Amino acid sequence: MTIWPDPERLLIARYLASLGLRSPNSRTYYKQALNSFQDVAERYAELGKDALLAWLQASSAVWAVTTRLHRTRIVDRFLDYLLETGAIERNPVVVLRDACNIKQCMPVWRALASRDPDGALAELHQPRSFGGVLGEIMAEHVVLMRNRGYKYTAQPVWLLRFDRFLQLNPALQDQPIGVMLEHWSAAKKTRNHANECEKLKRLLGKILRHRDPSIPPRRPDPHPGKEVAKQWRKPHIYTPADVRHMLDIARSYPSPRAPLRPLSIYTMLLLAYCAGLRRSEVARLDLGDVDLQGGTITIRLTKFYKTRILPLPDTVMAELQAYIDARRRVGASQDPRSGLFWHEQRSARYTKQAVAWLLVDVIRRAGLKPPQGRTGPRLHDLRHSMVVNRILEWYRTGINPQDRLPFLATYLGHRDINSTLVYITVTQNLLHYANERFRVVGAPCLGLGREVQP
Template sequence: MTIWPDPERQLIARYIAGLNLRTTNSRIYYRQALNIFQDVAERHAKLDKDMLVAWLNVSPGRWASTTRLHRTRIIDRFLDHLEETGAIARNPIAALRDACNIKQCKPVWRALASREPDSALAELHQPRQFGSVLGKMMAEHVTLMRNRGYKYTAQTAWLSRFDRFLQLNPALQGQSLGVILEHWSVAKTTRNHPNECEKLKRTLAKILRHQNPSIPPRRPDPRPGKEVAKHWRKPHIYTPADVRRMLDVARSYPSPRAPLRSLSLYTMLLLAYCAGLRRSELARLDLGDVEFRGGTITIRQTKFYKTRILPLPDSVMVELQVYTDARRRAGGSLDPRSGLFWHERRGDRYTKQTVARLLVEVIRRAGLKPPQGRTGPRLHDLRHSMVVNRILEWYKTGINPQDRLPFLATYLGHRDINSTLVYITVTQDLLHHANERFRVLGAPCLNIGPEVPA
């Protein structure tokens, strides 16, 4: 095994040869940067922070600041290669990055290139997750809840922010939990912070009761949650005419470099409304999840770890067949595990971020949302609209929605009916049909008639 720096510089030559660089100029740039880096390394006894600073001080005379920052990426990859092959014990940049508890290397290089590298590195330092005096207790609770099958992502975020606050305020670590929570409650002035504090207190109380069951349960305070709920955006209920307009826009979506995209957006929008699918569920659909013979699609391992099989109308299945045929002609993979919504330029499935961005653009082009900003109807409102319009159809056909709500909750992938009730937005049409149903069924009950003597 060759140890770097090697006098013959064979490691640099083999590394560049293995990169399969496309142009001769790229090989020249890599060889120049790595040779200068080794020149500096040979003048130092150790591959440490001082050696990196020395290389950066040599570089300004040769390269502009932007070029030097680009060369640091070449050095990063080379050092990672040396560590993987055992030519060096540890990548010094990775060691500094771990010491600062950050994920990227570029801030470390910028700190080393500053006038005072030590102070700049100290400013980069981030507290480690669950490194406070209460960190072990909170980390054990997160592990316990995840072992029980909960995702526990939001709660972990609250606990992590609280843990970070404790580490940045070491004077509080000797105080009682009540005093610490009082300081935490006034640490931020955002609208949601009181509600987050209430949820955190509830979680900490649960942790303490797990450790000591004799502690009396804490009585929750519903006021912060109600105050936040007052400012929630009300869902926009798309009418059937709005949905038809969006479908027309999706069919004519301009995409000269990806001709399949317009049909992909049309089919995504159709499933988002007709099946009430979330954007993540659209992105995770596989080709094999569509069962044309049975007229169903399978939604696998979504929110709350649920998998459900959804029957779809024949008209929707026809559109899905049209899309899959076009997908096959465009060169899409026929592997049942490949993404249903296939990106022909990338040769892979659409991500949920791309699905959301493109469908929101369709809503904007349909004139239902302003050209810019986060105001106006949202993509998730299609799911709300599906629920409201389905209940309206039940009213029109004489079906009691109360009897069908458990089926609707299952169709949407909810844990219980209470989650589905959140999606029922009272519109004028819905209120009119509900009142009419009460008039027909309830009014005769109020007509008691004359009293019959005993």
């Protein structure tokens, strides 16, 4: 049962109290926005689109456009609060968002604040997921593969794009699948789109063969994949000196409001390089995953649903010990399930996006990457560098890297050695040591260098 708007406006007071706003100005802004919204809502029997339009119209005389859109965020969060507490039966903004089949509320507010709200809302409308003529069989296939234990994240994206294309082109609904795919292939001329279309053709062939085994398998075309591979950037291999320089930058990272952050970034970078961790693996580390006595860390259920326990050198474990001690001194949670890399201001773990942004910023500050843009060395190149530098160290100590590659694949969390081979970038140093090993070991086996006998 709807109990808002309430004449005494107690719900607004309770909501403001729950926010714990420190600034008096913030409390004033929130109160003004919510009281003006309730003034308008009280004039309507139902909290719907008309009430939202009336409030936006009334507030246009008081606030500038940018300020008014900012105040909609306040109203948005208040409506979520009312829905959670049962004060209203439905959130009108969420209703409009769901009707448009979009994920965010701000585009709905912008459409309502435009000169033609109905037309703007119509333009926001997106096709329903798997709502096309092939949507049912594609959705069933995704469910089937996930029930078999596959993550199956990339393939649904290809299928959804194709499904959306079919919904926006209803004239293709009655055409054969081959004609649909031809039009989809012609929709864009980029190399990536051509490669995705080739993968989609193979995937749809697999789906149709599941339903009718008499359909012959389709012969794959490797050409689109080769064309895409030509534009891939070659990994940048950081030298040990580069890594030391980045570690120095991380230790002195400017962060006056979060004193623990420089040491957190330093430890993130140390693990990303020394253990070859992915950014998501760094972000998901829990405090209980670090075994200081055993000198190991546990990486749980990452890519390919693998869990692995990684031994680390004593020097790295000493740095981890120092970070955990500093983490405890600033009051971080000591629950083993809490995030290892703890955010002081939010009292929560760093997300993988935050980890990536901070470490990339360190790379930029070290002068290895331009100040802006996506060009230059990447964060994932640390993982490539770990592999190459590890193999170089094996060559220097007289170890045959081929014997150690299965162990390296397990350490990196790969399914097999083929995935690890992708990370072996041939550098001048690596080529030199490989040639030297062939000269010492391989050449005598082939009889090279011996005098030819008559």
